[in-house]
Amino acid sequence: MTMPGMYVSPEQLMQDRADYARKGIARGRSLAAVEYQGGIALVAENASSTLRKLSEIYDRIAFGGVGRYNEFDQLRIAGVRYAELKGYQYSRNDVDARSLANQYAQMLGQIFTHEMKPMEVEIVVVETDLEAGAELYRIQYDGTVVDEQNWCCIGGDSEPVLERLDDGWSADLERDGAVRLAVESLAGPERSMSAGDLEVAVLDSSNGRRCFRRLDDDETSALLAG
């Protein structure tokens, strides 16, 4: 039996796709990135210690994804490949977050309008630079790129988290303070989170060429207690 022909306006079509993607992303838990003196703290609410939301992309670039794991992991791997190929072809210093963010935006935009279903993901691409400071790009399921300042939050119910980050952030934050602010902002006043519920990483210029470093549960516990 054939389906009866039905007109769906382009507005409605896009709206339906956007609603679909947003629902998927909001079901998950949040992830926050906070700039501090000399680096960026990345904290995700993640009970798994093996399926990661935060990853290293390149020397000074990190990635965070929320939503459907297989989809943002695909994006992560594509990002590593893009960065490595660019560094191989030109120089390591030619690899930057801005161009990667634009590539992600192109790809997500293309998938949003042309594929059967949009990707149910939201990602951040961050870069630390001694001179230029931090760059934080938030990229949405439809390819929208937002150049965030100082902090950002994606996934779950991000509005209250953003308010708490806004209240707590200051330019003289250091690494431990930035991690604590991110954790407290994600948890909110009614919850407390321990190291086991969290995935924590930093992109720190003091780590040498490869700035990305994960904090294990012991380090995170000590940091949250201190």
Added chain:
Amino acid sequence: MSAIPFFVPGEDPGTDFLNLLRQTGHEPFPADLPGAIDAGHATTVLAVRCEGGVVVAGDRRATAGHLISHRDMQKVFPADEHSAVAIAGAAGPAIQMVRVFQLQLEYYEKIEGKPLTLEGKANQLAEMLRGNLPQAMQGLAVVPIFAGFDRSQGLGRLFQFDITGGRYEEQEFATSGSGSLHAGTVVKLGYEPGLSVDDALALAVKALWHAADEDSATGGPDPVRGIYPNLTVITDDGFRQLTDDESGQVFAELREELGRGGATS
């Protein structure tokens, strides 16, 4: 630079950086070259196992026929935080191989979320040598040494290779290059199991000095310019390369020793 690389499942290059290069049109080792050239393998590099790790060293001279083309070549490279690769052979292909090898190890680690085992890294290098065989047959051979600290076993390990990709793990030491015979003999006579890092460095320096003394294609210490052979140590703390000043100090100690024993001739 083309757009972000994205592959359908059947064509995904996986964790292999060479596959990724090939699939995006960057052949890392061109084969089927017309003719043949003799690029030689003028060098001495060596690795010595020691207490808690391994010492890797190499001279600095690059030659083109009978001429010296570079006095400060680097022939010992960190492969990653806990391993090093030392090269002998045609300089261009050797340096390209090191570069791709370094990228491969880091690429694997990022894609998989954990590093390759030391043995996995040695096998990767063997695979690259096999890929380079057509070039090697035309005179552009690369004969590296790979050494590192195996964190799962808590000890230093070292591997020797041949141009066909044969991989041979050595228990005590490994040498490669035109001066390897002389250097190998010196290390063999001075080697003892459980050498301290300092003693292994002294032995490496002695071996390089004797190799440079007998082999015109191996460079010795150059105190006038302050250029000394590369000396590196890999332990649980990671890869460390001695500065030229530190290397010069080890040579100064050798000078005293040789002067005392009258073995300079």
